[in-house]
Amino acid sequence: MKARAFSYFRAATIDQALDAHARAGDDARFIAGGQSLVPALSLRLQAPRLLIDITHIDALRGVRRDGGYLRIGALTRHCEMLSEPLIAEFAPLLHAAAPFVAHPAIRNRGTFGGSVALADPASEFPAMTLALDAEIEIAGASGGRRIKADDFFLDLFETALQPGELITAVFVPLFKADQRFAFDELARRRGDYALVGCGMLATFTGERVDDIRISFFSVGNTPTRVKGAEATLIGSSLDAERIAAAQAALEGDLAPPDSDEVPPAMRLHLARVLLGRLLGRLGEGA
Amino acid sequence: MNHSDETLLDDADETVRVRLVVNGRKVACEVAPRETLVDCLRNSLELTGTHAGCEMGACGACLVQLDGRAVHSCLMFAVQADGAAINTIEGLSDSGLIADLQAEFHRRNALQCGFCTPGMLINAHELLSQVAQPSREEIRDALSGNYCRCTGYEAIVDAIDAVAKARSAGGGAT
Numbered sequence: 001m002k003a004r005a006f007s008y009f010r011a012a013t014i015d016q017a018l019d020a021h022a023r024a025g026d027d028a029r030f031i032a033g034g035q036s037l038v039p040a041l042s043l044r045l046q047a048p049r050l051l052i053d054i055t056h057i058d059a060l061r062g063v064r065r066d067g068g069y070l071r072i073g074a075l076t077r078h079c080e081m082l083s084e085p086l087i088a089e090f091a092p093l094l095h096a097a098a099p100f101v102a103h104p105a106i107r108n109r110g111t112f113g114g115s116v117a118l119a120d121p122a123s124e125f126p127a128m129t130l131a132l133d134a135e136i137e138i139a140g141a142s143g144g145r146r147i148k149a150d151d152f153f154l155d156l157f158e159t160a161l162q163p164g165e166l167i168t169a170v171f172v173p174l175f176k177a178d179q180r181f182a183f184d185e186l187a188r189r190r191g192d193y194a195l196v197g198c199g200m201l202a203t204f205t206g207e208r209v210d211d212i213r214i215s216f217f218s219v220g221n222t223p224t225r226v227k228g229a230e231a232t233l234i235g236s237s238l239d240a241e242r243i244a245a246a247q248a249a250l251e252g253d254l255a256p257p258d259s260d261e262v263p264p265a266m267r268l269h270l271a272r273v274l275l276g277r278l279l280g281r282l283g284e285g286a
Numbered sequence: 287m288n289h290s291d292e293t294l295l296d297d298a299d300e301t302v303r304v305r306l307v308v309n310g311r312k313v314a315c316e317v318a319p320r321e322t323l324v325d326c327l328r329n330s331l332e333l334t335g336t337h338a339g340c341e342m343g344a345c346g347a348c349l350v351q352l353d354g355r356a357v358h359s360c361l362m363f364a365v366q367a368d369g370a371a372i373n374t375i376e377g378l379s380d381s382g383l384i385a386d387l388q389a390e391f392h393r394r395n396a397l398q399c400g401f402c403t404p405g406m407l408i409n410a411h412e413l414l415s416q417v418a419q420p421s422r423e424e425i426r427d428a429l430s431g432n433y434c435r436c437t438g439y440e441a442i443v444d445a446i447d448a449v450a451k452a453r454s455a456g457g458g459a460t
Contacts, residue, residue: 001341008302008319008365031366038322038361039342051319053366079355103431104412106343108355109362191430 003041010053014139014166017054021164022141024050030166031055032075033110035102036118060113060168063087069135069171074113078102078125081112091172093132093199096183097124103191113167119152119159119222122193124185126153127223131181131199131215134172140165153222179203182278182286185217186270194218195262196270202282207237219256219271226253229275238283246279247272304368308333309377317364324348326364327374335375335404339433346432349405350374356412375404384411386452390445398436405432410446419454422447 011017021028028050031037040046054060060075063086070090081087081098088095094112101107101115101124115125116136129136129149137146141164152160161167175181185197196219202212212233216224228249236242256267278286301316308331315330322341327333327350339347341360348360351373378384387410391397396406406429413420413428420428425443434442 003320003363005318005320008363010365010368034363034366035343035358035361038363041320042322042341042360051363055366099427102343103346104428105346105349105356105358105409105431106361108352109357189430190427 001042003038004044004047006041006048007050008053009050010056012056014057014059014168017052017057017166018139018141018164020050020052024048024052026163028052028164032060032114033077034114035106035110036114036120054166065090065174066171068174070174071137072112072170072172074111074117074167074169076112078107078110078112078115079104082107090174091132092175093128093181093183093201094125094172096181097128097199100124100183100185100187100191100194100197112170116152116170117159117161117167119157121156121220121222121224122197122218123223124183124194124197124199124217127197127215127217128183128199129170129172130223130225131201131213132172133201133213134170136167137169137171138165139168144168146171150225156221176203178205180282180286182281184274184278186274196267196274198271198274198278200278200282202233207283209233209236209238214275216254216271219254219267221257224254226250226275228253233279238279243276243279243283247275250275302365302368304364306367306369307371309373309380315364319363319365321364322360323350323362323364323367323372324359327359327372333374333376335379337401337404339401344431344433345402346405346409346429347402349408349432351378351408351412356408375407378408378411386449387411387414387445390449390452391442394441394445394448396438396441396445398434398438398441402432402434406434406442410442410449413446414450414453419450420446425450 009020029048030052032055060073062073063084064071078101081094119126134149135146136152147160181201183199185194187194197217200214203210212230214226214230229246232245232249250271256264301318304317305314317326324338327336337347339345343358343361348358349356350359352370397403425446
């Protein structure tokens with residue numbers, strides 16, 4: 001349970017961090033909160049020669065409005081999702097998801113950007129970037145770019161990040177008065193990985209759903225939008241019939257992997273239960 | 287490794303000097319980059335109240351306060367903490383800030399074997415500093431990352447609940 005020997009470099013700027021990564025021949029890892037990386041190093045699932053500490057880079061900090069978006073710096077800690085007023089006001093889905101992320105002491109260290117970069121399919125925040133139609137800002141040797149969350153998560157722990165690239169911030173469209181959100185997860189123990197989790201963001205005209213984005217986690221290799229279920233809900237109010245249709249549509253949207261603990265049929269059932277609950281809450285104005 | 291820069295990498299086995307303020311005292315120690323904070327506290331600084339349990343962030347025995355917040359000292363390397371202020375269970379105990387929690391744990395047999403106790407106390411201290419009167423549900427939720435191998439959870443929740451009520455009533459737990 002001890003990491004292999006590595007060198008440590010504390011970067012003061014993004015350029016320094018990128019440069020150090022390049023000089024290490026890509027045999028390096030960035031570390032911020034480290035709440036997933038340190039166990040991976042201790043178990044020697046990863047054994048880079050260089051660890052680049054990015055937690056002292058000011059440009060990666062802070063939460064602020066930026067046009068129609070809330071810019072959430074990559075180093076924003078999970079606990080700040082609960083305490084930062086701008087998050088509560090303009091990205092309330094993240095505020096609602098935060099208490100479900102691990103335990104208090106983990107939330108004190110873990111970072112939002114790190115969670116999105118790791119892209120654990122069982123984690124809350126990567127899935128919520130999909131529900132929020134967020135954009136991920138990336139810095140790399142060839143410059144900066146922004147990429148839609150829809151295009152970011154490629155496969156198990158695989159993202160659009162290239163070796164040596166760094167998430168600098170996540171841009172979340174500002175929450176609007178005609179929108180509603182809901183979040184919940186089913187887990188055996190609070191703070192444990194969810195058996196199934198879901199978050200959603202919908203835009204209403206009166207009781208009619210104009211737009212809805214629904215994202216599940218712990219249901220496959222990546223965080224997963226359920227576009228079939230979304231399509232059944234648009235243009236109508238959230239009555240029992242519509243909700244049942246959305247639940248039925250999950251069969252086409254989700255293909256949970258087989259596992260000894262949770263068979264695919266059970267996970268799909270739990271997803272339907274969770275979807276029904278959350279749509280019920282949205283219909284009641286949640 | 288064709289393009290690697292050996293000047294950046296050749297010190298993987300070297301030690302680094304880390305400066306910390308631990309329990310209010312400035313200290314410096316020599317650590318290898320791969321040495322976790324809990325190992326530094328226990329081995330270099332001989333502060334063995336912080337316990338190394340699962341060493342992967344699940345059990346909570348290694349909790350310390352880093353710049354005022356509870357963190358797992360097994361989930362960070364000592365080099366990352368360079369320049370930080372750390373309070374261990376020894377410092378919190380000496381400060382008297384958690385004397386009522388300690389007394390109540392003792393009174394209610396919430397200590398049991400004691401291995402998890404330092405982490406439980408640090409977490410309870412964090413909870414009560416943020417929520418003056420947590421419900422039992424909130425206490426359980428806050429403790430969800432702390433394992434007690436003796437399964438003494440009920441007594442631990444009782445103790446924290448009693449201290450919260452006593453503090454809110456304006457005195458220490460009696």
